[in-house]
Amino acid sequence: MIHIHQFERYWMIVIGIVMGSFMAALVASVLVYGVRLPTPVGRVDPTHLENTDVATPGLTQDSEHAYTLRVVAKMWQFDFGVKGQMPKITLQHGSSLKIVATSKDVTHGFYVEQHNVNMMLVPGQISEMDVVFTKPGIYHIICHEYCGPGHQNMIAIIEVL
């Protein structure tokens, strides 16, 4: 057996406690604070998006304070079904939003400022995330995965009133 110095034993116990408490914090972040990661919800054929239900991007209202936003990301914009260089949607604060997004061409990113929404939009996969907007403000949606020469302009806006 390896001889382990006493101090190093103490150090190992410290490592164990620290890493263990980090793990506990992770479990708490999921169970107590409800942080979610994207998980597999379905696949689409990115070359034939028009035949699928992600084909009509846009905002739909499901109930008084619940909305669904369908997004098709493509070089180099987020298609919400809204015209213009920088698409924008407006919501009342307190609304919950279900985001359903995919990519039509290359891999894009989907990041909502100041909220727990951070997903990759990978061709062939549907990314889904729920978010509640509690504070009024302008929040940018940013593509955070390099997707070609127009990448830095791939931004959209969620305005919360």
Add this chain to the structure above:
Amino acid sequence: MQAAHKLPAQNQVLVFPKAGLLTSEQWLVGSHIITALVALAIGIFLGPFQLFRRAPMLKLQIPVFSYYYQALTVHGVINALFFTTFFIVGFSYFVVQRSLERPIWKPKLAWVAYGLMLVGLLMVMYTLITNQANVLYTFYPSMIASPFFYLGLVLLVIGTWVVTAILFMTYYAWRKEHAGEHVPLAVFATLTNYTMWCVATIGVAIEVLFMLLPLSLGLIHTTDPQTARALFWFFGHPLVYFWLVPAYISWYTMLPKQTNSKIFSDPLARVAFIVLLIFSIPVGVHHMYVDPGVSMVMKTIQGIFTFAVAIPSLLTAFNIGAMLELAGRRRGATTMIDWMWKQDWGNPVVAAQLVGMLMFVVGGVTGIINASLTLNVALHNTSWIPAHFHMTLAGAVTMTFIGILYWLLPMIRGRALYST
């Protein structure tokens, strides 16, 4: 072995190890190291300009490559893939020859491997300069570069496979004559590192040979980007340990002599390297925490493994810390913490490595934060990530390599680093 060159007469602190190099070693190790340095010079030149380009007050243009992502691809590919690999291969030849005190197996083959890697570097550089490969160093599909970009990478990897064979055969030759002896720690770690590398490169080899290269040649027209990402990161994570282990080798096996101290625990160092090998293979998914195509169960498992892979680094922190404490005490430190700054800061070999370690503290802390699944949501693909790897790769690893250069370059060139 034949007589070695005499060591250059120079400042005493820079003389390490005590014997000089053979001419053949000087050429082989030297070619790798110099190629690595030339690559680093090109890659690093662009770094500050990328910064200026992004600074709201400056917004300066990047020279030579006006397109930001072309410059960024050069910076990433050259620094992260070529500088590191050339340096590590050269350093590994040195470590294995000197620790086992025998020439490497088939030196001619080593030159073939060097040639493959060099042609790879030139091919990749050519496609980068001619704007045919603005795909960053992650080169995810469906963004496709010129076939020569991928072929260049293939040559680099094949070269390293040949290097692996050479290093292992050298070890076997030594083993036959030294049955029952402990292999020196530096060689043990080097062989662990190349084992990890060979397993890891299988992932990227499949990605490049069956997805990217056929796509780029027009043989196939679609592929599955999610699978490609999984294959890339199967390689991409062990890759970071491939960079780190040579730095650990220097800290564990060379720094004790350079600081007039001794290694605290050789067996625990070996345990650390083995744990690194085992847990670094399956953790690539921690780069895909926010990918839609990976299940929560897989993300959780690999998150736990990632925490496990932090343990060898925490053990290293203790082992190296204890070694440095002794060094500080021998320099007159008496209180609980004054050994931390009573180090040999006047010796560039030591100072560069200590600075690397300080940066690695930040790199390690940010790494554990990255690994924490739900925190990853807050930082994935933000500027936090370049900050993290500039502390680990550009910090700890590159600074340690610079420290190594202070004693290695004079040996290679057979002359003092500076004249007095």
